[in-house]
Amino acid sequence: MAAKLEHRDKWLFSTRKIEVPPYFLQQYAEEFESGQVTDYVILSHDGHGINSYAIQYYLVQQGLGLFLHLKWGGVYTNNEKAVADISAAFDVADRIVAWIESMRDDLKHPVQIVASDFYGCYWMIGGEKQDEWDAWENTPLKALNAILESLQSKK
Numbered sequence: 676m677a678a679k680l681e682h683r684d685k686w687l688f689s690t691r692k693i694e695v696p697p698y699f700l701q702q703y704a705e706e707f708e709s710g711q712v713t714d715y716v717i718l719s720h721d722g723h724g725i726n727s728y729a730i731q732y733y734l735v736q737q738g739l740g741l742f743l744h745l746k747w748g749g750v751y752t753n754n755e756k757a758v759a760d761i762s763a764a765f766d767v768a769d770r771i772v773a774w775i776e777s778m779r780d781d782l783k784h785p786v787q788i789v790a791s792d793f794y795g796c797y798w799m800i801g802g803e804k805q806d807e808w809d810a811w812e813n814t815p816l817k818a819l820n821a822i823l824e825s826l827q828s829k830k
Contacts, residue, residue: 691715707740744791790815
């Protein structure tokens with residue numbers, strides 16, 4: 676899908692038409708839950724105010740909805756630490772995607788993963804919440820690692 680990415684706006688790349696800014700994570704998560712969406716990828720830097728900025732990476736592909744909403748670029752954000760956190764989160768997300776792809780024939784229900792520094796994290800299989808983490812007490816990286824471990828234990 677990377678070859679189909681189009682520059683849609685400043686700091687916004689997508690394989691689909693964008694009607695709702697990617698900052699509004701829950702809109703995209705709910706759209707996936709509806710089952711009425713085709714495969715796409717979005718990569719964006721979006722936000723508001725002086726500190727509510729994030730990198731958004733949304734991947735919807737063959738029964739997987741992966742929604743990363745990771746803080747970066749706010750006035751009070753330690754961007755050096757944020758870059759390390761984002762890199763680590765992407766590394767684990769890549770491992771999750773690889774695991775899902777390797778198990779695709781065995782998956783009976785869609786898998787949805789939402790990992791956000793602002794809104795918290797959760798994951799679902801077939802619309803049933805498996806686990807969730809509060810944004811104030813946990814990080815997306817911690818949640819992604821726990822999700823990967825849980826997925827691997829289901830093998």
